[in-house]
Amino acid sequence: MFRYIVRRLIGAVFVLWLISLITFWLFFTLPNILGANPAVLFAGRSPTPAVIAAVSHHLGLDQPFWTQYWHFLSGIFVGRNFGPGQNCPAPCLGFSFINGQPVWQEIISDLPVDISLAVGAAIIWLVAGVSIGILSALRPRSIFDRTAMGIALAGVSLPIYFTGLLALSIFTFGSIQIFPNLHFVGFTQNPISWARNLILPWLCLAFLYAALYARLTRAQMLETMTEDYIRTARAKGLPERTVIFKHALRSAITPIVTIFGLDVGILLGSAVLTEQTFSMTGIGRLAIQSIGARDLPVVLGVTLFAAFFVVVANILVDIAYAYLDPRVQYS
Amino acid sequence: MSEAPHAFLDVRDLRVHFPTDDGLVKAVDGLSFTVERGKTLAIVGESGSGKSVTSLAIMGLHNQRRTRLSGEIWLDGTELIASSPDDVRRMRGDRMALIFQDPLSALHPFYRVGAQIAEAYRIHNDVSKKAARDRAIELLRLVGIPQPDRRVDDYPHQFSGGMRQRAMIAMAVSCNPSLLIADEPTTALDVTVQAQIIELMKEMQREFNSAIIIITHDLGVVADIADDVVVMYAGKAMEYGSISDVFYEPEHPYTWGLLGSVTRLDGDRADRLQPIPGNPPSLINVPSGCPFHPRCAYGQLNGGREREVVPLLEESKPGHLVACHLAVKERQRIFREEVSTTL
Numbered sequence: 001m002f003r004y005i006v007r008r009l010i011g012a013v014f015v016l017w018l019i020s021l022i023t024f025w026l027f028f029t030l031p032n033i034l035g036a037n038p039a040v041l042f043a044g045r046s047p048t049p050a051v052i053a054a055v056s057h058h059l060g061l062d063q064p065f066w067t068q069y070w071h072f073l074s075g076i077f078v079g080r081n082f083g084p085g086q087n088c089p090a091p092c093l094g095f096s097f098i099n100g101q102p103v104w105q106e107i108i109s110d111l112p113v114d115i116s117l118a119v120g121a122a123i124i125w126l127v128a129g130v131s132i133g134i135l136s137a138l139r140p141r142s143i144f145d146r147t148a149m150g151i152a153l154a155g156v157s158l159p160i161y162f163t164g165l166l167a168l169s170i171f172t173f174g175s176i177q178i179f180p181n182l183h184f185v186g187f188t189q190n191p192i193s194w195a196r197n198l199i200l201p202w203l204c205l206a207f208l209y210a211a212l213y214a215r216l217t218r219a220q221m222l223e224t225m226t227e228d229y230i231r232t233a234r235a236k237g238l239p240e241r242t243v244i245f246k247h248a249l250r251s252a253i254t255p256i257v258t259i260f261g262l263d264v265g266i267l268l269g270s271a272v273l274t275e276q277t278f279s280m281t282g283i284g285r286l287a288i289q290s291i292g293a294r295d296l297p298v299v300l301g302v303t304l305f306a307a308f309f310v311v312v313a314n315i316l317v318d319i320a321y322a323y324l325d326p327r328v329q330y331s
Numbered sequence: 332m333s334e335a336p337h338a339f340l341d342v343r344d345l346r347v348h349f350p351t352d353d354g355l356v357k358a359v360d361g362l363s364f365t366v367e368r369g370k371t372l373a374i375v376g377e378s379g380s381g382k383s384v385t386s387l388a389i390m391g392l393h394n395q396r397r398t399r400l401s402g403e404i405w406l407d408g409t410e411l412i413a414s415s416p417d418d419v420r421r422m423r424g425d426r427m428a429l430i431f432q433d434p435l436s437a438l439h440p441f442y443r444v445g446a447q448i449a450e451a452y453r454i455h456n457d458v459s460k461k462a463a464r465d466r467a468i469e470l471l472r473l474v475g476i477p478q479p480d481r482r483v484d485d486y487p488h489q490f491s492g493g494m495r496q497r498a499m500i501a502m503a504v505s506c507n508p509s510l511l512i513a514d515e516p517t518t519a520l521d522v523t524v525q526a527q528i529i530e531l532m533k534e535m536q537r538e539f540n541s542a543i544i545i546i547t548h549d550l551g552v553v554a555d556i557a558d559d560v561v562v563m564y565a566g567k568a569m570e571y572g573s574i575s576d577v578f579y580e581p582e583h584p585y586t587w588g589l590l591g592s593v594t595r596l597d598g599d600r601a602d603r604l605q606p607i608p609g610n611p612p613s614l615i616n617v618p619s620g621c622p623f624h625p626r627c628a629y630g631q632l633n634g635g636r637e638r639e640v641v642p643l644l645e646e647s648k649p650g651h652l653v654a655c656h657l658a659v660k661e662r663q664r665i666f667r668e669e670v671s672t673t674l
Binding site: 227228229231232233234235236237238239247250251254324325326327 | 390392420421422423424425428429431433436437438439440441442450451454455486488499502
């Protein structure tokens with residue numbers, strides 16, 4: 001097991017390195033090939049060639065690709081100095097072209113929003129989705145099942161900017177102002193205010209995913225309940241409750257855990273639509289702003305961050321899977 | 332309800348019907364038999380003749396909502412069909428146990444073999460986890476698993492097919508059940524392992540003095556283990572009697588057909604295999620009269636009666652029951668003169 005984890009970690013590091021290489025090339029070299037100089041973006045309005053050259057030199061864009069990449073990569077681990085007064089401590093992802101702030105700081109300061117959003121919504125959708133899925137599977141084609149699956153179909157089909165705006169128009173700006181004046185408050189500052197401001201985004205995001213998970217759980221449970229080992233469990237004389245929760249759910253939950261890990265990983269990296277809908281200043285919004293402003297260092301940093309979360313989620317899922325399914329071989 | 336029975340397991344006029352969109356499926360339609368402790372009854376017949384449905388109905392494992400169950404199932408003086416599902420559940424695994432066809436799919440892939448056996452034991456016995464684990468090791472040793480104290484922590488996929496079936500049997504006998512139902516216990520196993528498993532079942536029967544119902548289409552297994560045989564066709568018993576009656580003096584044309592479909596290694600056989608012509612009937616549209624008449628080589632002797640009247644299961648001699656329109660003397664003559672020579 002230990003060797004398996006170590007091997008997965010080495011693989012993950014390699015994947016992240018590859019992503020950093022490709023994205024760096026994509027953002028800092030490809031524009032040059034296509035005839036656009038990233039330095040222009042940094043140099044301000046109507047720059048003279050001399051200014052552009054100075055900026056190019058300042059950013060190291062006049063150096064060979066591998067040198068540039070090496071500076072970027074080593075900067076993440078040991079920090080980087082762009083000149084007097086522009087020391088960028090490790091982990092350094094460079095400075096924003098727009099406001100000159102260190103990219104790392106920009107992302108880290110937005111991260112609590114995404115963590116709060118993803119973790120809160122994930123707990124809601126996992127509990128709600130799996131419970132509804134189980135109840136539906138136990139009474140297939142019942143009124144409960146049909147109603148739940150009908151709502152789930154709506155949940156899967158409705159995008160967050162529909163449900164989100166609907167919720168906002170009712171509960172924040174509309175007649176039932178239960179959650180007026182939404183703004184993110186850090187958990188450490190005021191946990192109650194933190195939760196109150198997040199309930200609407202949580203519910204809207206969880207609605208979407210809970211619908212998916214309910215449908216998935218239902219399908220998995222229905223399939224598992226026909227397995228021979230469920231009949232064996234009943235033949236032992238186990239109460240139906242034990243048959244369902246110990247024997248059937250144990251098998252049905254395994255693929256759900258896999259997808260859950262990946263979904264949370266992706267959401268931690270950014271929840272673009274949700275953040276945009278609820279005007280939350282998370283990484284997703286940062287990504288959109290920086291893309292709009294062609295703030296390349298920030299775009300690069302956000303991309304790497306998202307990749308990092310997905311890769312870590314993948315490893316955790318694999319480890320969890322090996323733990324959940326004894327048939328998985330570690331070697 | 333009729334008077335309390337004398338036999339240990341007494342099944343009377345069992346009917347298992349499934350209403351479907353296409354019509355009523357009469358999977359079992361008026362089946363009766365008895366089994367005593369220490370004795371083995373074999374239920375034989377083609378696929379879809381109602382063998383497995385019978386075993387599930389006795390265990391109370393049929394789908395309660397989709398099944399119409401009638402008749403009586405007496406187990407040691409308790410009638411099961413009228414009992415509450417919870418009472419039947421408490422008897423399952425304790426007083427009656429089931430061994431399945433495919434031990435790989437019948438064992439939970441995510442739980443250790445020992446834990447699955449211990450679980451079966453702990454439901455019906457108020458013991459500690461440690462005691463249940465010790466019991467699981469003891470049972471694995473009893474069914475002939477080598478190094479049971481180590482294998483107890485293996486997962487099912489780490490066992491061979493034969494060992495899995497041994498583990499299934501260990502699970503089934505964990506609470507010393509007085510009734511053991513084995514639904515094709517050897518079908519999924521290698522031929523060499525089949526004999527071992529049958530031998531093991533006999534051992535378990537001696538150990539626990541259980542009544543055994545074995546469901547199979549392997550007549551070799553039947554000859555090896557059974558005391559009595561029920562031959563089922565389209566949910567009904569066609570012939571019922573002791574193994575010597577049914578195997579050596581069979582009187583039903585369907586039984587002749589089954590016996591004629593068995594491969595033999597000795598060269599005595601006058602002819603090749605003689606499969607029964609046609610297919611088993613649909614259980615929604617069971618042929619009128621004798622359900623076997625469309626496939627029966629002797630059916631037309633009755634001049635239309637076979638299509639109109641359902642033959643009753645009647646004694647041709649004490650303890651040997653046959654459901655056939657042919658006169659007793661006539662079918663005994665046919666077997667003696669025409670059939671026995673080809674078997």
